[in-house]
Amino acid sequence: AQAILTTPPDISLKTDRDIVITSGPDNLFATPLSRLWQCRPYDVDAIRNYNRFMSRRYPYCSICSILQRFDVEKEMHTLCQHFSVSVVPDRTAPMFTDESFTVSASNTKGICDYTSVDDAGGSSPLLHCSKCQVCVHASCYGNPDIVSSQDWICSACSSGSSQDQLCCTLCCLNGGALAPTSNGCWAHIVCALAIREVFFVDVRKRAPVDISKIPASRYKLKCSLCASVSSKIHHKTACVQCSVGKCMTAFHVSCAYSAGIRFEVSDWPVPIHVTCLKHLSIDSKQKKHVRELADLNVDHRVVAKHKNKRFYWGTVVDVIRSRLYAVDFDDGSYSEDLLPGDVEGLGGVKNTLPKNGDRVHVQWSDGAMYKATFRKVIIQDLYTIEFEDGSQQQTTREQLWGEAEDIPKRVKNKMSQATDMKFELLDDKSPVCDGPRNKTKVNYKQMIQHIEQS
Known part of the structure; x- marks a missing residue:
């Protein structure tokens, strides 16, 4: 069942004890995130706890994590717990390549002539912000020269911006890795990666994020997961849509990830392929109907x-x-x-x-x-x-x-029968067709030549 938030989060929720997961799909993903919605007062403790939670999931990077599908039923309930300081590896292999940050319908350059991962094993240092606790790969965040996270502070925490400003301008949730936008706001790096009209002005630094090319039609899309919450947000938000066929289902990137929607790296000019919950369910059913394969031998x-x-x-x-x-x-x-x-x-x-x-x-x-x-x-x-x-x-x-x-x-529908004959003349035993005749033009000259040769 698709998770839909029917009512805005209760602003009276102040502590972890107040967060209760109710039964049913409506609050399956929304309730544990109630303190992170932007229509709520800015909650530093909730953001830190969320960032610590995300840093415990492989590959430990807040940006790469979007490619690891979130299991709502198994993982979301743990978000209500309080997490101490996370212990993460020194480095892991990023799931995003440098080319991923150049893929955009609005970025006409689109060529990556450098690499931010210089380790022979393809890994990158993990940086852990000492203030907001967000954890990112140095290469994903645009700080490839930093090799240690000791006393490291992310760009959002070191910017001096007020708490009201440190919110993603593209979605409705707080927490995660932010980058400055070209118009003086902030945006999640994962939101910038997933929205095809958004690109990074300086690809090496992963900032600033240019959102000026987002069309009005995208701003008009309504998130199918948090429609009632987004109506409470004072700024316009941008949604992505399911990439399967002509599916029109729309959702914010952060809402979609939290609800268990799948994100995969895609080809130019679509940065990321998105599969909604409905089509994920269809894929799952199709995988269950696997045909039994009998043994085949020579001469079969x-x-x-x-x-x-x-x-x-x-x-x-x-x-x-x-x-x-x-x-x-x-x-x-x-x-x-x-x-x-x-x-x-x-x-x-x-x-x-x-x-x-x-x-x-x-x-x-x-x-x-x-x-x-x-x-x-x-x-x-x-x-x-x-x-x-x-x-x-x-x-x-x-x-x-x-x-x-x-x-x-x-x-x-694609089967054919191999034959040496290019034409077969109808005989008296040919069945009579009741349907419309075949209007394909006949090359009589070629047919006569074939008959004479035979």
Whole structure:
């Protein structure tokens, strides 16, 4: 069920004891955040507690955390607890690359010619603000030269701005990593990353945030999660929408993350791909309906995809067992079908079995090498299919359908039958069609030539 806040938070809530999670979806994500809504008085203790809570979640960075989907049912209730000073690692690998901060529909430059992560393992120091307790990667926050968080203070806390000013101008929640905007306000860095018309004027410093290109249509979007709260906010807020198909569901970035909506790194010009709760539920149901795969052997007839992108009947001529590698890339994406020859250790050694968690380099299809973390080995059978035209194709079992299996509609729509005949003349036994005739033009000259040759 989609979490919807039907009433604004109770302003009388002053302490952690006053925060009570009620049953039902309405307050599942909203109640624990009640002291962080911008329509409430600015609560320093609540912000510090929230930032400590976020710094306990891998990858410990308040900015990268948006790519780790929040489990509302399992995690949100712990937000009501009081957290002491967080103990975080000295450094971890950022999930956002430098290119992620250049991706924007409004940023015409879009080219990143530097790297803010100079560690051989692809990691970056974690900086922990001594005032607001926010924790960020030095590279994500635009301070790549800082190697220690001792006595470090974030730009918001060191700005001297009043508490009323230290609020994200793009959403309704306090807490998290802020950056100054070009019009003198403040904005969450994650909000700036997710809204496609927003970009960083100085990409290296991740500031200031330019929000001048946000169209009026985006400001008119109503958050489906906190509509009643946003109406109490004195400034205009900007929502993002679900990226699946033509889904129009809108929500603030901070509301969406807190409600368990999924964010993923995307390609230009859409910075981040967003999947709403409805489509997350659909994806989950589709994953449950996994077909059972029967064994296939040599000489079995199957339906497979030809190199011309259509499906044909073919015959299994060979089955080999292959070892594939699964890795997690530093930009948050992953791959589970890498050949051992495409993966090498940091020492440049190929075709050796890495250990789980080892840092590796992956040679991608574009010829470039990318840093990643080795996850596991996948043993998979590869089938060589020979089609009627004599061509062969190698594929996995999931992409094959045997004679006894139900062929899905999407495959049937692209099935063809291989034949040497370019034309087949209708005989007397051809069925009579009641529907409209085929209006495709016939090349009679080519047909006559074919008949004469035969």
